[in-house]
Amino acid sequence: MSEGANREVHPVVFVLDKHDQPLDPCHPARARRLLAAGRAVVARHTPFVIRLKDRTAADSTIQGVQVSIDPGSKHTGIAVFTEHGGDRSGGYALQLDHRGGQIRDKLTARSQYRRRRRSKNLRYRAPRFKNRTKPKGWLAPSLQHRVDTTMSWVGRLRSWAPVTAMHVEKVAFDTHALSAGKPLEGVDYQQGTLAGYEVREYLLEKWGRACAYCGAQNVPLNLDHLHARSRGGSDRISNLALACIPCNQTKNATPIQEFLTTRPALLTKILKQAKAPLGDAAAVNATRWALWRALEATGLAVATASGGRTKWNRSRTGAPKSHTLDALHVGDLETVTAWPSIVLVVKATGRGTYCRTRTDAYGFPRLRLPRIKQVKGFTTGDLVGANVPTGKKAGVHTGRVAVRSTGRFNITTRHGTVQGIHHRHVRLLQRADGYGYTTHPEARDRSVFSPGPEGSGFHAGGNR
Structure with missing residues (x-):
């Protein structure tokens, strides 16, 4: 097409x-x-x-x-x-x-609060980690x-x-395509096949989407043969690595032992990582x-x-x-x-919290929050539209509202947060449901994502 x-x-x-x-x-x-x-x-x-x-x-x-x-x-x-x-x-x-990152951080903070209270004898709480088991299929x-x-x-x-x-x-990536696919050579190497894309996705995951030799990230990466094909190297996964264009061109067909003769630690690391499998795809x-x-x-x-x-x-x-x-x-x-x-x-965004206090650095309450979450008919998280006629905040603002007991609310839009909007300018569009909504245009830059291996984050390089 x-x-x-x-x-x-x-x-x-x-x-x-x-x-x-x-x-x-x-x-x-x-x-x-x-x-x-x-x-x-x-x-x-x-x-x-x-x-x-x-x-x-x-x-x-x-x-x-x-x-x-x-x-x-x-x-x-x-x-x-x-x-x-x-x-x-x-x-x-x-x-x-x-x-997920916020959930992880909050669970970590809660664990640290509880651990400190036990260790400081501020309140007795018996450890429970020894009598709890995780069911099959449990996820964090x-x-x-x-x-x-x-x-x-x-x-x-x-x-x-x-x-x-x-x-x-x-x-x-499909691990079956890694072994069942034919070697990347000739026209297939330049244009890419489905098996070729599975190989590239596997290598991106295995090498951390970075150059194996210099660690460069967010740059075009080539498929590099550790043992050059011109010297008898194969297209096996264990002989492939990722290399940025400068490293790939500098190495060329040079044996990796000779190319990294001054960096023996990196040589050992690359050879070990190349031989090691990525691990169970189901776990990844x-x-x-x-x-x-x-x-x-x-x-x-x-x-x-x-x-x-x-x-x-x-x-x-x-x-x-x-x-x-x-x-x-x-x-x-x-x-x-x-x-x-x-x-x-x-x-x-979540649906708020039951906690009606803020804690200090040691986990003890330091500030009490209002017991009533609804102010002037609005609740934090509601989707609202505000039409402010005059002043520094004049204009139409649509987004997620954060209510304040003073009656002046903050509205988070796609352009940022507008603070201090009086409630008389605000009208409800949709009740809070645990999510915030914005829109943006679909991606249009196709020059970077041209068809072929380059579209997968690779250039058709590699020593031959």
């Missing part, structure tokens, strides 16, 4: 019948006509959902949509699309920002949070749209496997794929790199004809 065939479209609007059953999404222009004619009402502000007043699911022909997921550590991409004969057309793009709370929030949004999408099938990246991708099991439990058809295949698909369609476009390219497909121009960014 040529790059020019790709086109951006407006995100679809989710549609419910009069009994809140999902119908096929529609174009925003059609939604505006239905609302103007009084045939529909707004059911939800973000994502935008309308409810028809004169139609039921039994009276409609429903084609259905599919959902694909690209799980990540900090961000998860979710795409809603329709597919006809292997051609996908994206309808809605959603980027879910996790807060910071990891389980990623699975739970992703499944929460899958459930929401299923309640707004008729989802018929799902696609998910089960592993970052524990969150992805847990998510796959949760999706299987929904009863819908779930197709799985690897991250290497996703990169291969994206390189063929010429699509730029983003979490949501990665999600749209998960699994088996022929081409992608369109994708949404706007991405909804959903940030997990």
